[in-house]
Amino acid sequence: MLRSQPISWDSKMGDGNSGSNRTLSGNNNNSSNKPEWLQQYDLIGKIGEGTYGLVFLARIKSPTTNRGKSIAIKKFKQSKDGDGVSPTAIREIMLLREISHENVVKLVNVHINHADMSLYLAFDYAEHDLYEIIRHHRDKVNHSISQYTVKSLLWQLLNGLNYLHSNWIIHRDLKPSNILVMGEGEEQGVVKIADFGLARIYQAPLKPLSDNGVVVTIWYRAPELLLGAKHYTSAVDMWAVGCIFAELLTLKPLFQGAEVKAPPNPFQLDQLDKIFKVLGHPTPEKWPTLPNLPHWQQDLQHIQGHKYDNTGLNSVVHLSTKSPPYDLLSKMLEYDPRKRITAQQALEHEYFRIEPLPGRNALVGPSVEKVVNYPTRPVDTTTDFEGTTSLQPSQPVSSGNAVSGSMPGTHGGTMRSVPRQMAVGGMQRMQPQGMPAYNLTSQAGMGVGMNPSGIPMQRGVSAQTHQQQQQQLRRKDPAMGMAGYPPQQKSRRM
Amino acid sequence: MAANFWTSSHHKQLLDQEEVDVVHPLDKERGITLDDFKLIKMHMATYIWRLAQFVKVRQRVVATAVAYMRRVYTRKSMTEYDPRLVAPTCLYLASKAEESTVQARLLVFYLKKLYADEKHRYEIKDILEMEMKILEALNYYLVVFHPYRALSQLLQDAGLNDISMTQLTWGLVNDTYKMDLILVHAPHLIALACLYIASVLREKDTTAWFEELRVDMNVVKNISMEILDFYENQRMITDDRIIAALSKLKP
Numbered sequence: 001m002l003r004s005q006p007i008s009w010d011s012k013m014g015d016g017n018s019g020s021n022r023t024l025s026g027n028n029n030n031s032s033n034k035p036e037w038l039q040q041y042d043l044i045g046k047i048g049e050g051t052y053g054l055v056f057l058a059r060i061k062s063p064t065t066n067r068g069k070s071i072a073i074k075k076f077k078q079s080k081d082g083d084g085v086s087p088t089a090i091r092e093i094m095l096l097r098e099i100s101h102e103n104v105v106k107l108v109n110v111h112i113n114h115a116d117m118s119l120y121l122a123f124d125y126a127e128h129d130l131y132e133i134i135r136h137h138r139d140k141v142n143h144s145i146s147q148y149t150v151k152s153l154l155w156q157l158l159n160g161l162n163y164l165h166s167n168w169i170i171h172r173d174l175k176p177s178n179i180l181v182m183g184e185g186e187e188q189g190v191v192k193i194a195d196f197g198l199a200r201i202y203q204a205p206l207k208p209l210s211d212n213g214v215v216v217t218i219w220y221r222a223p224e225l226l227l228g229a230k231h232y233t234s235a236v237d238m239w240a241v242g243c244i245f246a247e248l249l250t251l252k253p254l255f256q257g258a259e260v261k262a263p264p265n266p267f268q269l270d271q272l273d274k275i276f277k278v279l280g281h282p283t284p285e286k287w288p289t290l291p292n293l294p295h296w297q298q299d300l301q302h303i304q305g306h307k308y309d310n311t312g313l314n315s316v317v318h319l320s321t322k323s324p325p326y327d328l329l330s331k332m333l334e335y336d337p338r339k340r341i342t343a344q345q346a347l348e349h350e351y352f353r354i355e356p357l358p359g360r361n362a363l364v365g366p367s368v369e370k371v372v373n374y375p376t377r378p379v380d381t382t383t384d385f386e387g388t389t390s391l392q393p394s395q396p397v398s399s400g401n402a403v404s405g406s407m408p409g410t411h412g413g414t415m416r417s418v419p420r421q422m423a424v425g426g427m428q429r430m431q432p433q434g435m436p437a438y439n440l441t442s443q444a445g446m447g448v449g450m451n452p453s454g455i456p457m458q459r460g461v462s463a464q465t466h467q468q469q470q471q472q473l474r475r476k477d478p479a480m481g482m483a484g485y486p487p488q489q490k491s492r493r494m
Numbered sequence: 495m496a497a498n499f500w501t502s503s504h505h506k507q508l509l510d511q512e513e514v515d516v517v518h519p520l521d522k523e524r525g526i527t528l529d530d531f532k533l534i535k536m537h538m539a540t541y542i543w544r545l546a547q548f549v550k551v552r553q554r555v556v557a558t559a560v561a562y563m564r565r566v567y568t569r570k571s572m573t574e575y576d577p578r579l580v581a582p583t584c585l586y587l588a589s590k591a592e593e594s595t596v597q598a599r600l601l602v603f604y605l606k607k608l609y610a611d612e613k614h615r616y617e618i619k620d621i622l623e624m625e626m627k628i629l630e631a632l633n634y635y636l637v638v639f640h641p642y643r644a645l646s647q648l649l650q651d652a653g654l655n656d657i658s659m660t661q662l663t664w665g666l667v668n669d670t671y672k673m674d675l676i677l678v679h680a681p682h683l684i685a686l687a688c689l690y691i692a693s694v695l696r697e698k699d700t701t702a703w704f705e706e707l708r709v710d711m712n713v714v715k716n717i718s719m720e721i722l723d724f725y726e727n728q729r730m731i732t733d734d735r736i737i738a739a740l741s742k743l744k745p
Binding site: 083087093094097 | 635
C-alpha cells in the first residue's frame with residue numbers, strides 16, 4: 001500500500017531524511033517518529049493560526065540544495081464534520097498548482113500525513129506583510145511609508161492581480177495581511193499575493209459566486225457585495241486594492257466599519273455608512289444597476305439615513321484632487337463596478353510613470369532615504385507540527401533585523417486569525433515603467449515564455465474563453481491568428 | 495492556468511493513446527488484459543454517472559470525476575486502487591473541486607443502495623482515506639477542462655444550436671467519457687468531433703464551416719472515428735464480460 005511520501009515537483013527539495021539534525025527548537029529530538037517527508041525540514045516554530053489550521057516556519061535541511069531556505073508550512077486541520085480534506089484546501093491547491101507569477105505566492109510542495117489524515121502546504125516563506133509594515137510605521141517609527149515603497153508595493157500588487165484576473169481568478173479576500181513582502185535575500189521587497197482559500201475561478205461558476213459564504217474581510221469589501229450582489233466580478237478585488245492603497249498612504253484603514261456578526265451574511269450597514277461618509281452616497285445616475293441590488297431596494301431608508309455633505313476622499317488621504325495618486329485611488333474606489341478601473345488599466349496609470357518609478361525591491365530603492373528595518377515575524381518555538389505545546393520557553397527568532405515588534409508566542413496581538421504566509425521563488429524581473437509588455441498584441445502566441453514579462457500565459461489562444469475561441473478558430477490568416485487578445489474583463493462585468 | 499486550457503496542467507499532461515493503454519504490471523499479474531482495463535474504466539464511468547444521479551450533481555462534476563478516475567489509472571494499479579472505491583471517491587473529490595460538495599455519508603448511503611453485495615461495503619472512513627491517496631496520485635492537479643463549454647459556443651457559431659442538435663451533440667460528449675479521450679485530446683477537439691458526427695447523422699452540411707476553422711481536420715476526423723468505433727464495439731459488451739474482468743481484481 002501507499003506510504004506517505006514526499007512529492008517534490010519543481011524545487012530540488014532533496015531527499016530529506018539525510019543530513020544533520022540541525023534543529024533550532026527543542027522538540028525535534030523525536031525525529032524518528034516523524035513522517036519521512038517532515039524530516040526534510042527543521043521546524044522553527046508556529047507563525048500563525050486560523051480556523052483552517054496552523055502555519056509553521058521551517059527550514060530545509062537538505063545538505064545539497066536550498067539548505068536553510070525558509071519555508072512556511074500551512075497545516076490544514078482534519079475537518080471535524082468527517083468530510084475529509086476541506087473544500088477550502090482543495091480550492092487553494094487547485095488554483096496554486098496552476099498559477100505561477102512573481103507576485104503570487106509559490107506553492108512548493110504538498111504533503112499528506114496518512115496517519116492522521118492531515119494535509120500540509122509548503123510555501124516559500126515571506127518575512128513581511130502589509131499589515132505588519134503598516135503597523136510598524138504607525139506604531140513604531142512614526143513616519144509614513146516612503147512614496148517609492150508605496151508605489152512599488154501597489155504596482156506589484158496590481159501586477160499579480162492582473163495576472164490572476166487575466167486568468168479568470170478572483171481573489172476575493174485581499175487585505176493587508178494577505179499581501180506578503182519578501183525579506184532579506186534575492187527577492188527582497190517583492191510582493192506576493194497569498195491566501196487563495198476563498199479565490200474562485202469565475203469563468204464558468206456552477207453556482208452564483210455569492211453562494212459559498214462570506215467573502216472579503218468587511219473593511220475591504222466592495223459596495224456591490226455590501227449591497228447584496230449575487231454575481232460579482234474581479235472589480236471586488238480592485239476595490240480592496242483601493243482601500244489598501246489608501247491605508248498605505250495614511251497608515252489607517254480607510255473604511256473601518258463595525259462588523260455585524262449574525263445572522264449569516266448580515267447586512268453591513270455600518271460599513272456602508274463609513275464608505276458613504278467619505279465618498280458620498282452612490283446614485284442610480286452614476287451607478288445604473290444600483291436599484292437592482294437587494295439591499296438598495298430593501299434598506300434604502302437605512303442606507304440614506306445619514307446625509308453627508310462635506311465628503312472628500314482627498315482630505316482623508318491628504319492628496320490634491322489633481323494629483324496622479326488621487327486620480328488612481330478615486331478610480332479604484334468608483335462605486336459602479338463596471339466603471340471601476342481594472343488591474344491592467346491601473347498598471348498603465350500616470351501615477352506609475354512619474355517619479356519615483358516603482359521598483360522590484362519595494363523596501364530598498366534609490367529614492368528611499370531611510371531604509372526601514374521591519375521586524376521579523378514572531379515565532380512561537382514551543383509547538384511541534386501537531387500544534388501541541390512543549391515546555392520550551394518562547395523566543396523570538398531573529399535573522400539580524402530588529403525584533404522590536406515581535407510578540408512572545410502566538411497569543412500576542414500580532415497573531416491574527418488570518419493566515420500568515422509565505423512566498424516564493426521565481427526570478428522574473430519586472431519592468432518598472434508601467435508594464436509595456438501588456439500592451440503588445442504581437443507576442444502572446446502559443447509559446448510559454450514569449451512574453452517579455454516572463455508571464456507564462458496566453459490570452460489569445462485560450463480554447464476555453466468565450467468569444468476568443470471562436471475568433472481564434474476562425475482565423476485563417478496565421479499571422480492574425482497568433483495575435484493575442486487583451487483580456488476583456490471590462491466588457492464582461494456583471 | 496486555471497482558466498486557460500493552453501497553459502493549464504491539463505494541457506501539459508495530455509498523453510498519447512499508447513501511454514494510456516498500459517496495463518499496470520500488478521494488474522497484468524492478475525490476468526487483466528488491455529480490453530479488461532478499458533472495460534472496467536468504462537464501467538466505472540457509468541457507475542460514477544449513476545451515483546451522481548442520486549446525489550444530484552451537475553454533469554461537469556461527473557465529467558471531472560471520470561477524468562480523475564482515468565488519470566489515476568495512468569499511474570496506479572487497480573489491484574492497489576480498487577475501482578469500486580476509487581470511482582465514488584473521485585466523485586466526492588470532484589464535487590469539492592467543482593464547488594458542489596457532496597457529503598461523504600450521503601455518498602456512502604447511495605453506494606450501499608446501488609450495490610448491496612459485499613465487495614461494495616465501503617464506509618466513510620474508506621472514502622476519506624482514498625480521497626487523500628487520489629489527491630496524491632493526481633499529483634494535486636485538479637483543474638479539468640471539458641468539451642461542454644466549447645460545444646455550446648461552436649454549435650452557436652455554426653448556427654446549429656437547435657434543440658435536436660444540441661441534445662445529440664451533448665449526449666455524444668457525455669459518451670466520450672466512456673473512453674479515454676479526455677486524457678489524450680484537447681476538449682475543444684472532442685467537442686468538434688461530436689459536432690462532426692452529429693452533423694453527418696443529421697445530414698447538416700458543415701463542410702464550409704469546418705473549413706474555416708483553424709483546426710487540423712484530420713485530428714477531428716480521427717477522434718470521430720474513434721467514437722464511432724466505440725459505439726460499434728459497445729454492442730458486443732455484456733455484463734458477464736464486465737463481471738469477469740472485475741472478478742480478476744478481487745477473486
